[in-house]
Amino acid sequence: MGAAYFYHLTRKPLEETLGALLTRALAAGWRVAVRGTEPGRLDWLDEKLWLTPDDGFLPHGMAGGPHDAEQPVLLTSAPELSNGATCVMCIDGAGVSPEEVNTLDRVCILFDGNDPGAVEVARGQWRALTGAGCAAQYWSEDSGRWEKKAETGG
Template identity: 40%
Template sequence: MTEILFYHLTESTLENALPGLVERSLSRQWKVVIQTGSQERRDSLDNHLWTWSDASFLAHATDQEPHPQEQPVILTTGEGNPNGATVRFLVDGAEPTNVAAYERLVLMFDGHDQMQLEQARAQWKLLKAEGHTLTYWQQNAEGRWEKKA
């Protein structure tokens, strides 16, 4: 059964929080696909992941580049899984599909964006009604993740 995690951003931006979570996935030898809500957001995250830290970068590509199957991380706006990822991150309102195809599904949403909050609540209800086991993580004042449900 797919592990489904909701990450509620309250103290940092997606750009600050996402790279660390992706790095943890890669350290477990998991391939990752990140689905964004728009091409502009995909391209913005593409640029950000190359420069997010002075000490490292996250090797990745977008779904528009050749040989996606060779990439550890793919950024996409679509529903496909071009690199055979076991973990899928959904950001900026991207909708989960084909949940069973992944070991882990991570839905990240901005707690300061009412539309994203409402969408996350709706996704929680739908996935719960489908019988999935869900966990909910929220940032504390220091920006660390705390399991709330």
């Protein structure tokens, strides 16, 4: 049974935080789907992830190609996990169901803490997932480093 980890971004940009989380997920042996809501935003993110600092290589691809099933990280706006992902990272308010949280190793929900609309969407997701009995953690970088601020056992 998995858990939902909420990441409240206030200092570092999405692409930097996402890159770090993806690197850790791949090191854990997970296949990842990065779920967004807009194809244009996913194209932008695709470009940013190829520019990983420190000469790091972050293997990934955009959904819709002939090799989706082979991608360790797949950027998608679809609910299907065509790369066999065991971890889903949601950006820009992309949805995730309690069933997914309970069947995947991990769900990460990244949201812009400087955008009141994004914060409200994340709060709604927290209420929906924890209300359905999902385990969840809330992480904030407000102090300059990531700190766990809340946790539910599910």
